[in-house]
Amino acid sequence: MIPVNEPLLDGNEKKYLNECIDTGWISSEGPFVKRFEDGFSARVDRKHGIAVANGTVALEVAVAALGLGKGDEVILPTFTIISCASAILRAGAVPVVVDSDPVTWNMSVEQIEPKITPRTKAIMVVHIYGLPVDMDPILALAARYHLTIIEDAAEVIGQTYKGKPCGSFGDISAFSFYPNKHITTGEGGMVLTNDDALAAKSRELRNLCFTPPRRFIHKELGWNFRMTNLQAALGVAQLERLDEFIARKRRIGAIYNELFSGLQSLQLPAKETNGASNIYWVYGIVMDDSIPYDAFEAMKRLAELGVGTRPFFYPMHSQPVFHDAGLFRGEHYPVAERLGERGFYLPSGLAITEEQQITVSQAVKQLFT
Ligand SMILES: *Cc1c(COP(=O)(O)O)cnc(C)c1O
Numbered sequence: 001m002i003p004v005n006e007p008l009l010d011g012n013e014k015k016y017l018n019e020c021i022d023t024g025w026i027s028s029e030g031p032f033v034k035r036f037e038d039g040f041s042a043r044v045d046r047k048h049g050i051a052v053a054n055g056t057v058a059l060e061v062a063v064a065a066l067g068l069g070k071g072d073e074v075i076l077p078t079f080t081i082i083s084c085a086s087a088i089l090r091a092g093a094v095p096v097v098v099d100s101d102p103v104t105w106n107m108s109v110e111q112i113e114p115k116i117t118p119r120t121k122a123i124m125v126v127h128i129y130g131l132p133v134d135m136d137p138i139l140a141l142a143a144r145y146h147l148t149i150i151e152d153a154a155e156v157i158g159q160t161y162k163g164k165p166c167g168s169f170g171d172i173s174a175f176s177f178y179p180n181k182h183i184t185t186g187e188g189g190m191v192l193t194n195d196d197a198l199a200a201k202s203r204e205l206r207n208l209c210f211t212p213p214r215r216f217i218h219k220e221l222g223w224n225f226r227m228t229n230l231q232a233a234l235g236v237a238q239l240e241r242l243d244e245f246i247a248r249k250r251r252i253g254a255i256y257n258e259l260f261s262g263l264q265s266l267q268l269p270a271k272e273t274n275g276a277s278n279i280y281w282v283y284g285i286v287m288d289d290s291i292p293y294d295a296f297e298a299m300k301r302l303a304e305l306g307v308g309t310r311p312f313f314y315p316m317h318s319q320p321v322f323h324d325a326g327l328f329r330g331e332h333y334p335v336a337e338r339l340g341e342r343g344f345y346l347p348s349g350l351a352i353t354e355e356q357q358i359t360v361s362q363a364v365k366q367l368f369t
Protein backbone atom coordinates (compact mmCIF):
# COMPACT_ATOMS: atom_id res chain seq x y z
CA MET A 1 0.00 0.00 0.00
CA ILE A 2 1.37 3.43 -0.91
CA PRO A 3 0.63 5.54 2.18
CA VAL A 4 -1.25 8.80 1.74
CA ASN A 5 1.41 10.58 3.79
CA GLU A 6 4.86 9.83 5.13
CA PRO A 7 7.01 12.59 6.68
CA LEU A 8 10.75 13.08 6.20
CA LEU A 9 12.67 12.93 9.50
CA ASP A 10 16.22 12.44 8.29
CA GLY A 11 17.80 15.78 9.23
CA ASN A 12 18.80 16.81 12.76
CA GLU A 13 15.69 15.30 14.38
CA LYS A 14 17.51 12.44 16.13
CA LYS A 15 20.38 14.64 17.26
CA TYR A 16 18.07 17.19 18.88
CA LEU A 17 15.86 14.52 20.45
CA ASN A 18 18.97 12.93 21.94
CA GLU A 19 19.91 16.31 23.37
CA CYS A 20 16.55 16.40 25.16
CA ILE A 21 17.09 12.97 26.62
CA ASP A 22 20.74 13.53 27.52
CA THR A 23 19.94 16.78 29.32
CA GLY A 24 16.69 15.56 30.89
CA TRP A 25 14.67 18.45 29.38
CA ILE A 26 11.55 16.77 28.08
CA SER A 27 8.71 18.99 29.36
CA SER A 28 7.65 22.37 27.99
CA GLU A 29 10.33 23.98 30.15
CA GLY A 30 13.16 22.90 27.85
CA PRO A 31 15.14 25.28 25.60
CA PHE A 32 13.93 23.99 22.22
CA VAL A 33 10.45 25.46 22.79
CA LYS A 34 11.70 29.03 22.73
CA ARG A 35 14.11 28.25 19.90
CA PHE A 36 11.25 26.87 17.83
CA GLU A 37 8.96 29.79 18.70
CA ASP A 38 11.63 32.34 17.81
CA GLY A 39 12.68 30.58 14.60
CA PHE A 40 9.16 29.98 13.36
CA SER A 41 7.82 33.44 14.18
CA ALA A 42 10.83 35.02 12.45
CA ARG A 43 10.19 32.89 9.38
CA VAL A 44 6.57 34.09 9.24
CA ASP A 45 7.60 37.66 10.02
CA ARG A 46 5.68 37.90 13.30
CA LYS A 47 6.91 39.28 16.59
CA HIS A 48 5.52 36.55 18.85
CA GLY A 49 5.20 32.77 18.58
CA ILE A 50 3.34 30.73 21.21
CA ALA A 51 3.89 26.99 20.74
CA VAL A 52 0.93 24.80 21.68
CA ALA A 53 -0.10 21.13 21.69
CA ASN A 54 -1.74 21.05 18.23
CA GLY A 55 -3.38 23.20 15.56
CA THR A 56 -6.88 22.73 16.90
CA VAL A 57 -6.01 24.29 20.24
CA ALA A 58 -4.00 27.02 18.50
CA LEU A 59 -7.35 28.11 17.00
CA GLU A 60 -9.06 27.87 20.41
CA VAL A 61 -6.38 30.04 21.99
CA ALA A 62 -6.59 32.55 19.11
CA VAL A 63 -10.37 32.92 19.42
CA ALA A 64 -10.24 33.10 23.23
CA ALA A 65 -7.35 35.59 23.26
CA LEU A 66 -9.38 37.93 21.05
CA GLY A 67 -12.15 37.78 23.64
CA LEU A 68 -14.76 36.61 21.15
CA GLY A 69 -17.85 35.32 22.90
CA LYS A 70 -21.60 35.26 23.22
CA GLY A 71 -23.45 36.76 20.27
CA ASP A 72 -20.31 37.54 18.27
CA GLU A 73 -20.35 36.27 14.68
CA VAL A 74 -17.28 34.94 12.90
CA ILE A 75 -17.30 34.37 9.13
CA LEU A 76 -15.37 31.34 7.87
CA PRO A 77 -15.40 28.91 4.94
CA THR A 78 -17.80 25.97 5.17
CA PHE A 79 -15.14 23.86 3.42
CA THR A 80 -12.61 23.41 6.24
CA ILE A 81 -11.71 21.22 9.21
CA ILE A 82 -14.08 21.13 12.18
CA SER A 83 -11.41 22.68 14.44
CA CYS A 84 -12.23 26.10 12.94
CA ALA A 85 -15.95 25.99 13.72
CA SER A 86 -15.50 24.27 17.08
CA ALA A 87 -13.06 26.95 18.30
CA ILE A 88 -15.72 29.59 17.55
CA LEU A 89 -18.53 27.61 19.16
CA ARG A 90 -16.56 26.68 22.29
CA ALA A 91 -15.97 30.40 22.88
CA GLY A 92 -19.76 30.90 22.75
CA ALA A 93 -19.59 32.76 19.42
CA VAL A 94 -21.50 31.96 16.23
CA PRO A 95 -19.91 30.51 13.07
CA VAL A 96 -21.29 31.99 9.82
CA VAL A 97 -20.13 30.20 6.68
CA VAL A 98 -19.51 30.98 3.01
CA ASP A 99 -19.09 28.69 0.00
CA SER A 100 -15.86 27.86 -1.84
CA ASP A 101 -14.34 29.01 -5.09
CA PRO A 102 -14.69 26.13 -7.59
CA VAL A 103 -11.13 26.52 -8.92
CA THR A 104 -8.97 27.28 -5.86
CA TRP A 105 -11.30 25.56 -3.31
CA ASN A 106 -10.62 28.52 -1.00
CA MET A 107 -13.39 30.57 0.63
CA SER A 108 -15.44 32.58 -1.84
CA VAL A 109 -14.32 36.13 -1.10
CA GLU A 110 -17.39 37.71 -2.80
CA GLN A 111 -19.72 35.93 -0.41
CA ILE A 112 -18.21 37.48 2.71
CA GLU A 113 -19.62 41.01 2.56
CA PRO A 114 -23.30 39.95 2.27
CA LYS A 115 -22.84 37.92 5.47
CA ILE A 116 -21.57 40.86 7.53
CA THR A 117 -24.04 42.03 10.20
CA PRO A 118 -23.71 44.41 13.19
CA ARG A 119 -22.72 41.34 15.24
CA THR A 120 -19.84 40.29 12.95
CA LYS A 121 -16.55 40.59 14.82
CA ALA A 122 -14.05 38.55 12.82
CA ILE A 123 -13.23 36.71 9.63
CA MET A 124 -11.48 33.38 10.03
CA VAL A 125 -9.45 32.93 6.86
CA VAL A 126 -8.40 29.35 6.11
CA HIS A 127 -5.88 28.76 3.33
CA ILE A 128 -6.87 25.47 1.73
CA TYR A 129 -4.57 22.70 0.45
CA GLY A 130 -1.52 24.88 -0.29
CA LEU A 131 -2.93 27.89 -2.16
CA PRO A 132 -3.46 31.15 -0.26
CA VAL A 133 -6.81 32.91 -0.01
CA ASP A 134 -6.95 36.18 -1.97
CA MET A 135 -6.13 38.42 1.00
CA ASP A 136 -6.33 41.93 -0.49
CA PRO A 137 -10.15 42.13 -0.68
CA ILE A 138 -10.44 40.53 2.77
CA LEU A 139 -8.04 43.04 4.30
CA ALA A 140 -10.10 45.81 2.69
CA LEU A 141 -13.34 44.43 4.17
CA ALA A 142 -11.75 44.05 7.60
CA ALA A 143 -10.62 47.69 7.51
CA ARG A 144 -14.00 48.98 6.27
CA TYR A 145 -16.11 47.06 8.82
CA HIS A 146 -13.56 47.04 11.70
CA LEU A 147 -13.26 43.27 11.74
CA THR A 148 -10.47 41.17 13.22
CA ILE A 149 -8.74 38.58 11.05
CA ILE A 150 -7.90 35.15 12.40
CA GLU A 151 -5.71 33.31 9.93
CA ASP A 152 -5.55 29.51 9.87
CA ALA A 153 -2.32 28.88 7.98
CA ALA A 154 -1.90 25.19 8.88
CA GLU A 155 -1.86 24.10 5.23
CA VAL A 156 0.44 26.82 3.92
CA ILE A 157 3.56 26.69 6.09
CA GLY A 158 6.27 28.43 4.05
CA GLN A 159 3.78 29.79 1.49
CA THR A 160 3.52 33.47 0.60
CA TYR A 161 0.78 35.71 -0.80
CA LYS A 162 2.12 38.49 -3.03
CA GLY A 163 5.54 37.97 -1.47
CA LYS A 164 4.43 38.12 2.18
CA PRO A 165 4.33 35.01 4.39
CA CYS A 166 0.97 33.34 4.95
CA GLY A 167 0.25 33.62 8.65
CA SER A 168 1.42 37.25 8.69
CA PHE A 169 -1.94 38.71 7.59
CA GLY A 170 -4.10 37.93 10.61
CA ASP A 171 -4.31 39.92 13.81
CA ILE A 172 -3.61 36.46 15.14
CA SER A 173 -2.79 33.30 13.21
CA ALA A 174 -2.74 29.57 13.90
CA PHE A 175 -0.55 26.77 12.58
CA SER A 176 -0.48 22.98 12.96
CA PHE A 177 2.54 20.70 12.84
CA TYR A 178 0.69 17.42 12.41
CA PRO A 179 2.79 14.91 10.38
CA ASN A 180 1.03 15.71 7.10
CA LYS A 181 1.85 19.44 7.29
CA HIS A 182 4.89 20.95 5.57
CA ILE A 183 6.87 20.63 8.80
CA THR A 184 5.93 18.39 11.72
CA THR A 185 6.42 17.97 15.45
CA GLY A 186 4.22 14.81 15.62
CA GLU A 187 1.45 16.74 17.30
CA GLY A 188 1.90 20.46 17.72
CA GLY A 189 0.79 23.93 16.78
CA MET A 190 1.59 27.60 17.12
CA VAL A 191 -0.17 30.91 17.61
CA LEU A 192 1.51 33.92 15.99
CA THR A 193 0.82 37.61 16.44
CA ASN A 194 2.49 41.01 16.35
CA ASP A 195 0.31 42.28 19.18
CA ASP A 196 1.99 42.23 22.61
CA ALA A 197 -1.28 41.98 24.54
CA LEU A 198 -2.64 39.14 22.39
CA ALA A 199 0.66 37.29 22.79
CA ALA A 200 0.64 37.68 26.57
CA LYS A 201 -2.99 36.53 26.71
CA SER A 202 -2.23 33.51 24.51
CA ARG A 203 0.67 32.51 26.78
CA GLU A 204 -1.57 32.71 29.83
CA LEU A 205 -4.35 30.72 28.19
CA ARG A 206 -1.87 28.03 27.12
CA ASN A 207 -0.60 27.67 30.65
CA LEU A 208 -3.72 27.40 32.87
CA CYS A 209 -3.74 31.17 33.38
CA PHE A 210 -1.08 30.93 36.03
CA THR A 211 -0.39 34.60 36.55
CA PRO A 212 1.81 36.63 38.91
CA PRO A 213 2.09 37.42 41.71
CA ARG A 214 0.84 34.08 43.12
CA ARG A 215 1.08 31.08 40.80
CA PHE A 216 -1.88 29.10 42.15
CA ILE A 217 -4.33 31.96 42.49
CA HIS A 218 -6.38 32.31 39.29
CA LYS A 219 -8.46 35.18 37.95
CA GLU A 220 -9.32 33.36 34.72
CA LEU A 221 -9.55 29.85 33.32
CA GLY A 222 -7.07 28.57 30.79
CA TRP A 223 -5.89 25.20 29.56
CA ASN A 224 -2.76 23.11 29.60
CA PHE A 225 -2.00 23.37 25.87
CA ARG A 226 1.78 23.42 26.25
CA MET A 227 4.18 21.95 23.66
CA THR A 228 6.93 19.70 25.00
CA ASN A 229 10.66 20.19 24.45
CA LEU A 230 10.66 16.86 22.56
CA GLN A 231 8.13 18.16 20.05
CA ALA A 232 9.92 21.49 19.72
CA ALA A 233 13.24 19.67 19.10
CA LEU A 234 11.61 18.04 16.07
CA GLY A 235 10.24 21.44 15.05
CA VAL A 236 13.68 23.10 15.12
CA ALA A 237 15.14 20.32 12.97
CA GLN A 238 12.22 20.44 10.53
CA LEU A 239 12.29 24.22 10.23
CA GLU A 240 15.92 24.03 9.06
CA ARG A 241 14.61 22.22 5.97
CA LEU A 242 11.44 24.16 5.19
CA ASP A 243 12.68 25.62 1.89
CA GLU A 244 13.79 22.19 0.72
CA PHE A 245 10.40 20.73 1.73
CA ILE A 246 8.48 23.42 -0.16
CA ALA A 247 10.57 22.76 -3.27
CA ARG A 248 9.94 19.05 -2.87
CA LYS A 249 6.18 19.54 -2.52
CA ARG A 250 6.12 21.71 -5.63
CA ARG A 251 7.96 18.97 -7.50
CA ILE A 252 5.49 16.31 -6.28
CA GLY A 253 2.67 18.51 -7.58
CA ALA A 254 4.40 19.13 -10.92
CA ILE A 255 4.99 15.38 -11.43
CA TYR A 256 1.30 14.56 -10.84
CA ASN A 257 0.24 17.46 -13.08
CA GLU A 258 2.38 16.00 -15.85
CA LEU A 259 1.18 12.43 -15.29
CA PHE A 260 -2.48 13.50 -15.35
CA SER A 261 -2.31 16.01 -18.19
CA GLY A 262 -5.02 15.33 -20.73
CA LEU A 263 -7.16 13.34 -18.28
CA GLN A 264 -10.57 14.95 -18.88
CA SER A 265 -12.49 13.31 -16.04
CA LEU A 266 -10.53 14.89 -13.19
CA GLN A 267 -10.18 18.44 -11.91
CA LEU A 268 -6.61 18.92 -10.69
CA PRO A 269 -5.43 21.48 -8.10
CA ALA A 270 -5.00 25.02 -9.43
CA LYS A 271 -1.31 25.61 -10.16
CA GLU A 272 -1.42 29.23 -9.04
CA THR A 273 -3.58 32.19 -8.06
CA ASN A 274 -2.83 35.86 -8.54
CA GLY A 275 -0.80 35.86 -5.36
CA ALA A 276 1.10 32.55 -5.29
CA SER A 277 1.98 29.25 -6.87
CA ASN A 278 0.70 26.09 -5.19
CA ILE A 279 2.78 24.32 -2.54
CA TYR A 280 0.49 21.24 -2.69
CA TRP A 281 -0.11 20.59 0.98
CA VAL A 282 -1.99 17.61 -0.43
CA TYR A 283 -2.57 16.72 -4.05
CA GLY A 284 -6.35 16.84 -4.32
CA ILE A 285 -8.48 15.73 -7.23
CA VAL A 286 -12.17 16.26 -7.95
CA MET A 287 -14.06 13.72 -10.04
CA ASP A 288 -16.06 14.97 -12.99
CA ASP A 289 -19.85 14.46 -12.91
CA SER A 290 -19.49 11.95 -15.77
CA ILE A 291 -18.02 9.44 -13.29
CA PRO A 292 -21.00 7.40 -12.09
CA TYR A 293 -19.94 7.05 -8.45
CA ASP A 294 -18.67 9.27 -5.63
CA ALA A 295 -15.27 9.84 -3.98
CA PHE A 296 -16.03 7.29 -1.28
CA GLU A 297 -16.37 4.53 -3.90
CA ALA A 298 -13.32 5.76 -5.85
CA MET A 299 -11.21 5.66 -2.70
CA LYS A 300 -12.34 2.09 -2.03
CA ARG A 301 -11.37 1.05 -5.55
CA LEU A 302 -7.98 2.76 -5.26
CA ALA A 303 -7.32 1.01 -1.93
CA GLU A 304 -7.88 -2.30 -3.73
CA LEU A 305 -5.16 -1.20 -6.17
CA GLY A 306 -2.78 -0.42 -3.29
CA VAL A 307 -3.20 3.36 -3.21
CA GLY A 308 -3.92 5.16 0.07
CA THR A 309 -6.18 8.22 -0.12
CA ARG A 310 -8.10 10.57 2.17
CA PRO A 311 -11.42 12.29 1.56
CA PHE A 312 -11.73 16.05 1.18
CA PHE A 313 -13.24 18.05 4.03
CA TYR A 314 -16.98 17.67 4.46
CA PRO A 315 -18.67 21.08 4.69
CA MET A 316 -19.45 22.51 8.13
CA HIS A 317 -23.06 23.38 7.17
CA SER A 318 -23.72 19.68 6.44
CA GLN A 319 -22.43 18.36 9.79
CA PRO A 320 -24.96 16.42 11.89
CA VAL A 321 -23.44 17.77 15.11
CA PHE A 322 -24.24 21.35 14.03
CA HIS A 323 -27.73 20.53 12.71
CA ASP A 324 -28.48 18.97 16.11
CA ALA A 325 -27.40 22.28 17.67
CA GLY A 326 -29.79 24.20 15.40
CA LEU A 327 -27.08 25.64 13.17
CA PHE A 328 -27.05 26.00 9.36
CA ARG A 329 -30.51 24.43 8.94
CA GLY A 330 -31.65 24.72 5.33
CA GLU A 331 -28.40 26.37 4.21
CA HIS A 332 -26.77 25.15 1.00
CA TYR A 333 -23.39 25.86 -0.54
CA PRO A 334 -23.20 23.85 -3.76
CA VAL A 335 -19.48 24.16 -4.49
CA ALA A 336 -18.40 22.92 -1.06
CA GLU A 337 -21.05 20.19 -1.13
CA ARG A 338 -19.73 18.93 -4.44
CA LEU A 339 -16.11 19.03 -3.18
CA GLY A 340 -17.18 16.98 -0.17
CA GLU A 341 -18.83 14.33 -2.37
CA ARG A 342 -16.42 14.17 -5.31
CA GLY A 343 -13.03 15.24 -3.96
CA PHE A 344 -10.23 13.26 -2.32
CA TYR A 345 -6.47 13.39 -2.21
CA LEU A 346 -3.66 11.15 -3.38
CA PRO A 347 -0.43 10.08 -1.67
CA SER A 348 1.61 13.29 -1.59
CA GLY A 349 3.71 13.28 1.58
CA LEU A 350 7.31 14.47 1.58
CA ALA A 351 8.77 10.94 1.51
CA ILE A 352 6.95 9.83 -1.66
CA THR A 353 9.16 8.72 -4.58
CA GLU A 354 8.66 9.37 -8.29
CA GLU A 355 8.18 5.61 -8.83
CA GLN A 356 5.37 5.63 -6.26
CA GLN A 357 3.77 8.60 -7.99
CA ILE A 358 3.86 6.72 -11.30
CA THR A 359 2.23 3.69 -9.66
CA VAL A 360 -0.46 5.96 -8.19
CA SER A 361 -1.10 7.59 -11.56
CA GLN A 362 -1.49 4.21 -13.27
CA ALA A 363 -4.14 3.17 -10.73
CA VAL A 364 -5.93 6.51 -11.08
CA LYS A 365 -5.90 6.27 -14.88
CA GLN A 366 -7.20 2.70 -14.68
CA LEU A 367 -10.26 4.09 -12.89
CA PHE A 368 -10.82 7.35 -14.72
CA THR A 369 -9.93 6.87 -18.39
C1 LIG B 1 -4.46 20.27 10.28
C2 LIG B 1 -5.34 21.45 10.37
C3 LIG B 1 -5.82 21.91 11.60
C4 LIG B 1 -5.75 21.14 12.88
O1 LIG B 1 -4.51 20.82 13.30
P1 LIG B 1 -4.27 19.65 14.35
O2 LIG B 1 -2.84 19.86 14.71
O3 LIG B 1 -4.50 18.35 13.64
O4 LIG B 1 -5.18 19.83 15.49
C5 LIG B 1 -6.53 23.10 11.62
N1 LIG B 1 -6.78 23.77 10.50
C6 LIG B 1 -6.38 23.33 9.29
C7 LIG B 1 -6.71 24.13 8.09
C8 LIG B 1 -5.66 22.14 9.20
O5 LIG B 1 -5.28 21.70 7.99
